[in-house]
Amino acid sequence: MKASRFDHVLVLAGLLVIWQAVSLLASPDVVPSPLSAIARAAALLQSENFWKDAANTGRAFALACAIGIFGGACIGFVLGFSRFATEVADPILGTIYSIPKITLYPIILLVFGLTLSAKVAFGVLHGIFPVIIATMAALRNVAPVHRRTARILRLSWAATITTILAPAALPEIFAGVRIGVAVTLLGTLLAELFASSSGVGFALIRAMEIHNVVDIFALAVLIFLFAAAINGLLHFLERKIRHA
Amino acid sequence: MSFRLTRAAVARVVIVVAALAALEILCRAAIINRMTMIPPTEMVVALWQILESGKFNADILFTIVNTTAAAALSVVGGFGIGALLHALPRLRHAVEPLLSAYYAVPVFVFYPLLIVVFGVGRAALIAMGALVGIVAMIVNTLGGLDRVPPVLIKTAAALSVDRLRTLILVRLPAAAPHLMTGVKLSVAYSVIGIVAGEFILSTAGIGKRIAFGYQDFDNRTMYGMLLLLLVLVMIVNGALAAWEKRLHRRFGTQ
Numbered sequence: 001m002k003a004s005r006f007d008h009v010l011v012l013a014g015l016l017v018i019w020q021a022v023s024l025l026a027s028p029d030v031v032p033s034p035l036s037a038i039a040r041a042a043a044l045l046q047s048e049n050f051w052k053d054a055a056n057t058g059r060a061f062a063l064a065c066a067i068g069i070f071g072g073a074c075i076g077f078v079l080g081f082s083r084f085a086t087e088v089a090d091p092i093l094g095t096i097y098s099i100p101k102i103t104l105y106p107i108i109l110l111v112f113g114l115t116l117s118a119k120v121a122f123g124v125l126h127g128i129f130p131v132i133i134a135t136m137a138a139l140r141n142v143a144p145v146h147r148r149t150a151r152i153l154r155l156s157w158a159a160t161i162t163t164i165l166a167p168a169a170l171p172e173i174f175a176g177v178r179i180g181v182a183v184t185l186l187g188t189l190l191a192e193l194f195a196s197s198s199g200v201g202f203a204l205i206r207a208m209e210i211h212n213v214v215d216i217f218a219l220a221v222l223i224f225l226f227a228a229a230i231n232g233l234l235h236f237l238e239r240k241i242r243h244a
Numbered sequence: 245m246s247f248r249l250t251r252a253a254v255a256r257v258v259i260v261v262a263a264l265a266a267l268e269i270l271c272r273a274a275i276i277n278r279m280t281m282i283p284p285t286e287m288v289v290a291l292w293q294i295l296e297s298g299k300f301n302a303d304i305l306f307t308i309v310n311t312t313a314a315a316a317l318s319v320v321g322g323f324g325i326g327a328l329l330h331a332l333p334r335l336r337h338a339v340e341p342l343l344s345a346y347y348a349v350p351v352f353v354f355y356p357l358l359i360v361v362f363g364v365g366r367a368a369l370i371a372m373g374a375l376v377g378i379v380a381m382i383v384n385t386l387g388g389l390d391r392v393p394p395v396l397i398k399t400a401a402a403l404s405v406d407r408l409r410t411l412i413l414v415r416l417p418a419a420a421p422h423l424m425t426g427v428k429l430s431v432a433y434s435v436i437g438i439v440a441g442e443f444i445l446s447t448a449g450i451g452k453r454i455a456f457g458y459q460d461f462d463n464r465t466m467y468g469m470l471l472l473l474l475v476l477v478m479i480v481n482g483a484l485a486a487w488e489k490r491l492h493r494r495f496g497t498q
Contacts (some may be wrong), residue, residue, distance in 0.1 A: 003324035007338035030361055087252040088259065098481050100436040102443050103451065103470050106458035178348075186350040193355075193444050194455070201353075205444075208356035218355045224349045244494045 041217035042157045050203070057199040060116055064123025068184055069177055072128040076135020076173070077161065086136050093136075097129040100191055109195060119191045119199070126187030127180035134176020138169035171242045175227045178234040185227055282463050290468030300453055307438065307450040308476075310366055314373025314434040319427050321374065326414020326426075327411075329382070330389045346379040355441050368443045369449070369479065376437030377430040384426025387421030421491040428484040435477055 016034050023031045030042075044050040074112035079085045105122055146168055150160040191203025200219060207215035245429040250270045282290070283492025294300055302415050329336040355372050392415050395412035400410040417424075450473050457466030 007334065008341065011342065012336045026361075026398060030445070061356060084252065086253075088255045091254060092260065093476060095481070098432050099477050100439040100451075101472055102436070102440040103454055103473055105443070106466055106470075107281065111460065182348040189350050189353060190440060193352075204353060204356050206447075208359060211360055213357065213360050216353075216360070220353045223353050227349040228345055231345055 001058065018211055032217050036214055037217035037221055042163060042220065044215075044218055046127040052156075053200050053203045054200060056116075057188060057192065057201065060119040060123060060199070062187055063116075063120045064184045064188055065125060065181055067120065067129030068124045068180055069131055071124070072176070073135050074134040075128075077139065077165075079132070080139030080169075083140070090133070090136065093129055093133055097133065101187065102194070103123055105194055114195060114197065115202055119196065122191040123184040123187040124223060126238060127184030127190045128175025130179040130183065131173070131176045134179070135169065135173050138172035138176075140164060141172065142168045145178045171238065174238045174241055175232070178238060180230065180232060181230060182227065185230070189223070248458050267420075271496040276405065277428070279461070279463070282467050285466040286464070286470045287401050290464040291471045294397060294468045294472075301452075303448045303450055303453050306448045306473070307442065307473075309433075310369050310449070311373060311435050311438050313357055314370045315377060315431045316437055317370065317374040318377030318434055319381050322378045322430060323385050323423070324387040325378070325384040326385025327349070327389065336386070343379060343383055351375055352437065359445060364445055365447050369438050369446060372441045373434035373438040377434035380433055381426040382428035383398060384429065385419070388422030389415060391422060392418040421488065424484070425489050428481070428488050432477075432481055432482060435480070439473065475490070 017044075019034045020033075023033045028036070079089050101122075104125065105118075108118050108121050108125070112121055142165060146164050147160075150164045155163065185188045188199075189201040192199040192203055200223065202217060204219050207213075207219065267276075267281075268283045268285060271278070271281055271286075329339065352372070354375065355368070358368040358371050362371060396414050396418055397410065400414045405413065438449075439451040443455045444447035446452045450469055452467050453469045454473070457463065457469065
């Protein structure tokens with residue numbers, strides 16, 4: 001059974017109704033009503049302070065994404081070129097990927113200090129592993145006949161990558177990039193929640209300290225919308241690449 | 245094949261040991277400042293002293309108990325919701341986009357809210373861990389129940405086994421490998437949610453000790469507890485991954 005658009009609207013409406021009901025039951029001081037949170041979110045979008053925070057987080061996030069994707073793809077290609085290296089590296093990377101990386105943030109802070117670089121480094125630490133793992137897996141899954149064709153045509157090492165491996169592996173790498181971007185955003189925000197003097201994560205902590213739940217909800221709504229929009233965009237690009 | 249595999253395993257051990265040795269030398273030679281990192285061997289000694297003195301036993305227990313509670317909530321709740329959604333295809337298709345986008349949004353930003361609602365302490369942490377872990381279990385329960393071979397269900401129907409017993413005797417074992425994947429991810433995500441929560445704001449816990457160690461420039465505590473947490477997480481994740489692999493092999497699903 002295919003879900004109709006109507007069903008999706010129903011689910012969204014249901015969520016809003018539940019939110020409203022919880023707000024009424026628990027008192028609006030603890031859980032604000034959806035309307036007040038959305039109104040506050042709209043007001044935030046017009047305030048200069050919010051955009052200052054957003055620009056701060058956005059800069060760290062964009063830099064971390066660029067470094068994580070590029071670095072991850074490069075490392076993935078180098079390791080993925082050899083089956084043996086892939087076999088050796090895969091469990092190590094998988095282990096690092098599954099540990100709670102927030103524990104490593106103090107080390108990053110000790111290395112970089114309380115700077116933009118620390119935030120970027122922490123974002124990269126989150127995002128780079130899914131990209132490496134996906135790139136290695138993508139290269140492993142390239143059909144052997146493609147590799148053999150490259151050998152028969154005596155393509156150089158660089159030409160093999162640019163004309164055979166990269167195009168064949170791109171869709172799968174992109175799936176890793178999508179996960180990488182999502183966790184990079186998480187990493188950047190976590191960095192700001194733990195220790196920072198600016199950014200959206202810092203605004204959240206500030207709101208928590210003065211028990212301003214409307215602000216917490218409004219910021220959460222904006223962050224979710226931003227993350228969902230990016231996820232949607234990457235999904236769209238992924239489909240385009242697959243069908244190209 | 246098995247020869248290659250052992251060769252890879254040997255190479256892996258060599259790489260990890262070499263990396264640790266390099267770190268040790270860099271720290272001992274003061275190329276890495278002591279204020280930044282202490283040598284790995286000193287981390288082990290620091291951890292040993294912490295465990296021997298027992299001064300952080302309450303924190304260690306706090307994290308373990310909370311994580312167990314959150315993981316249990318995610319696994320049981322996630323399985324229940326997953327099984328329910330599987331039985332209601334229309335609702336399932338309607339909420340599926342939410343499930344697939346769940347891990348693309350940083351759910352963790354709700355932690356400040358949970359603190360306002362529950363206060364600083366156990367409840368907020370367990371709720372955070374469960375919130376982060378539950379959807380992995382829902383998704384994998386759905387995936388597992390989808391992959392139960394129809395012939396098994398038909399056989400059960402032909403033998404006129406009732407619905408409940410079909411679920412327990414046929415569907416569950418057939419879905420076991422995928423359920424185990426869900427358990428593995430749920431546990432890993434719950435740990436991440438809880439430790440992150442302890443870092444940001446908490447009354448106790450391993451994460452809180454690491455954060456305190458950092459703020460007090462007490463590197464021995466920070467790195468000792470960090471080592472403890474990493475070892476615990478690797479043991480739990482490794483054990484669950486091994487169990488999952490065994491189930492997959494047994495049911496021939498991978």
